[in-house]
Amino acid sequence: MAAVKQKKIVKAKKRAAPKKAKVLKKLVRQPSSVVDADGWPSPRNVFFRPERMKYVRKLVKVSGCVFCTAAKAKPSFESLCVFKSQHSQIILNKYPYNNGHLLVLPLNHLGNILDLSPERYDDLHQTLRIAMEAVQRLYAPAGFNVGLNHGASAGAGIPDHIHYHIVPRWGGDLNFFPLIANAKIVVETLETSYNRFLQYFDSLQRGQS
Numbered sequence: 001m002a003a004v005k006q007k008k009i010v011k012a013k014k015r016a017a018p019k020k021a022k023v024l025k026k027l028v029r030q031p032s033s034v035v036d037a038d039g040w041p042s043p044r045n046v047f048f049r050p051e052r053m054k055y056v057r058k059l060v061k062v063s064g065c066v067f068c069t070a071a072k073a074k075p076s077f078e079s080l081c082v083f084k085s086q087h088s089q090i091i092l093n094k095y096p097y098n099n100g101h102l103l104v105l106p107l108n109h110l111g112n113i114l115d116l117s118p119e120r121y122d123d124l125h126q127t128l129r130i131a132m133e134a135v136q137r138l139y140a141p142a143g144f145n146v147g148l149n150h151g152a153s154a155g156a157g158i159p160d161h162i163h164y165h166i167v168p169r170w171g172g173d174l175n176f177f178p179l180i181a182n183a184k185i186v187v188e189t190l191e192t193s194y195n196r197f198l199q200y201f202d203s204l205q206r207g208q209s
């Protein structure tokens with residue numbers, strides 16, 4: 001009796017096999033905007049990485065805040081701070097996407113831009129303008145990416161201390177490295193960038209005083 005049952009299962013499997021192959025073939029031929037055999041839209045390759053969950057849930061905690069450390073000290077290459085206004089500061093991104101990549105942020109530690117007082121909000125945006133002018137003068141980019149990733153879910157690396165990114169852009173400056181190796185080729189060293197900005201802001205402040 002058991003043997004008969006086993007034979008039936010084998011036969012059923014044989015019948016199912018070509019059907020499965022057919023479905024797979026169909027999926028390969030279909031454009032990505034259609035649904036899969038079960039009705040899920042946009043079939044595509046998904047690499048499940050459950051071990052990444054600890055990062056999503058922030059189980060890996062960082063001690064201290066680099067922006068607050070920079071806010072408490074004078075501008076220096078150690079903190080990467082190149083300029084301070086009354087309520088804001090300009091810092092070089094330690095891992096720049098491009099030469100001259102700056103961060104503009106309030107001196108006080110806060111993760112929600114809506115919590116800034118009107119005075120501090122204005123100061124932040126005046127400083128953003130000063131930073132863009134600096135990049136324009138020193139690097140003469142063809143364009144800029146200026147943006148704020150507001151909150152961890154929006155991609156902020158340090159979500160508890162808001163910061164604008166200013167990334168100078170040139171035509172054709174994108175390559176495939178960031179996609180495949182989490183790496184980016186930046187031709188200027190951080191130290192050179194830092195000294196260029198520092199010199200610029202020094203002469204700017206001397207001109208103002």
Ligand SMILES: [Zn+2]
Nearest residue numbers: 065068109161
């Ligand atoms: Zn902070």
